[in-house]
Amino acid sequence: MLEAFFEIPNIDFYLVIGILFCFCVLESLYGFLHRTQRNSGDWIQEFGGYVILGLFIKPLIVTVVYYLGYYLFPNSSTFLSGFSFLILLIIYLLIDDILQYTYHRAAHEYPFLWKLHRPHHQAEEMGFFVSYRNALLYYFLMPNIWWVGIFTFIGGGKAVALGLVLKQIIIVSSHSTVKYDEVFYRNKFLKPLIMVWERIFITPVFHHAHHGKTRRDGISNPNGNFGNMFSIWDQLFGTAVFNREFPIDYGLENDPKEHWTESYFHPFIKSKNPNSELSIGYQKNKTSHLEPGMYHLEKGKKYLWCSCGLSKNQPFCDSSHHGTKKLPVLFEGKKDGKVRLCNCKLTKTPPYCDDSHLNKS
Numbered sequence: 001m002l003e004a005f006f007e008i009p010n011i012d013f014y015l016v017i018g019i020l021f022c023f024c025v026l027e028s029l030y031g032f033l034h035r036t037q038r039n040s041g042d043w044i045q046e047f048g049g050y051v052i053l054g055l056f057i058k059p060l061i062v063t064v065v066y067y068l069g070y071y072l073f074p075n076s077s078t079f080l081s082g083f084s085f086l087i088l089l090i091i092y093l094l095i096d097d098i099l100q101y102t103y104h105r106a107a108h109e110y111p112f113l114w115k116l117h118r119p120h121h122q123a124e125e126m127g128f129f130v131s132y133r134n135a136l137l138y139y140f141l142m143p144n145i146w147w148v149g150i151f152t153f154i155g156g157g158k159a160v161a162l163g164l165v166l167k168q169i170i171i172v173s174s175h176s177t178v179k180y181d182e183v184f185y186r187n188k189f190l191k192p193l194i195m196v197w198e199r200i201f202i203t204p205v206f207h208h209a210h211h212g213k214t215r216r217d218g219i220s221n222p223n224g225n226f227g228n229m230f231s232i233w234d235q236l237f238g239t240a241v242f243n244r245e246f247p248i249d250y251g252l253e254n255d256p257k258e259h260w261t262e263s264y265f266h267p268f269i270k271s272k273n274p275n276s277e278l279s280i281g282y283q284k285n286k287t288s289h290l291e292p293g294m295y296h297l298e299k300g301k302k303y304l305w306c307s308c309g310l311s312k313n314q315p316f317c318d319s320s321h322h323g324t325k326k327l328p329v330l331f332e333g334k335k336d337g338k339v340r341l342c343n344c345k346l347t348k349t350p351p352y353c354d355d356s357h358l359n360k361s
């Protein structure tokens with residue numbers, strides 16, 4: 001599909017497969033196959049998703065781009081021929097990564113895309129194949145794959161080939177249970193290296209936090225750490241959290257665990273579970289009300305206050321905010337006893353009531 005770099009035909013393809021094979025061996029040695037609780041649906045979504053992406057979706061999109069390119073812009077195939085390989089590689093990777101950051105973030109903030117990306121977060125264990133666990137339609141809409149076709153068509157094929165290999169190393173390692181960065185964080189001589197590296201590239205600990213179940217653990221950041229290859233966009237747009245600890249629990253809170261066909265083929269197959277947001281007619285309704293309430297809190301315990309108004313466990317977050325731009329507010333009980341918490345979501349001192357509800361009525 002792509003031009004070879006270093007003049008070795010298809011070397012990009014062999015390297016991508018080789019990287020996966022290496023992680024497969026490393027994860028096996030690390031005890032992953034022994035520990036995993038994955039069921040057949042998980043394996044089908046992850047391994048099957050990878051095969052369909054590589055053998056069907058990517059070639060199809062690149063073919064469509066080539067076809068449209070030759071039809072609409074027939075003289076563009078040498079557009080990049082005057083640029084050096086290094087410049088092309090940098091341009092390809094930076095544009096690819098900002099596209100991916102934007103798409104991934106949108107997939108957490110808009111309900112339609114969230115439902116396509118949700119299978120990725122239903123994984124309760126990490127592992128390199130989790131990288132490929134999304135709904136089928138998610139990949140067809142992914143701007144990066146179209147970007148691969150466009151950049152290749154206008155003459156950047158070699159840069160794309162090497163760029164895909166480099167991306168593969170970062171993405172697969174950031175999902176893997178082989179946490180190479182742990183060694184660096186633990187060793188005082190190696191730690192400065194990883195502190196610089198994490199400011200540029202996505203590390204396993206940074207991305208595992210994105211897959212953590214809830215911010216209540218003080219480690220996870222499921223509504224941030226969106227980066228794919230570079231962490232610079234998260235830092236630039238304020239979505240980065242560097243906690244440098246791995247979450248204990250991965251996955252989604254209150255996951256109704258649909259059949260894999262309902263997740264993978266959403267919206268073409270609807271869930272039969274009425275509690276699933278993938279079912280027909282499912283709606284997230286406002287559950288907040290105007291009056292504040294007195295709630296018993298425990299000193300030192302962490303709570304998440306719901307800011308979106310959709311939680312069924314008001315005033316606390318139950319993760320219904322996924323697919324919106326709202327984020328829960330993390331706070332700690334200051335003493336054992338009852339506290340007046342806001343339910344109208346208008347307070348300027350969340351989670352505490354500041355009587356803003358009086359102005360509303």
Ligand code: FES
Nearest residue numbers: 306307308317320
């Ligand atoms: S449910 Fe989490 S912020 Fe509302």
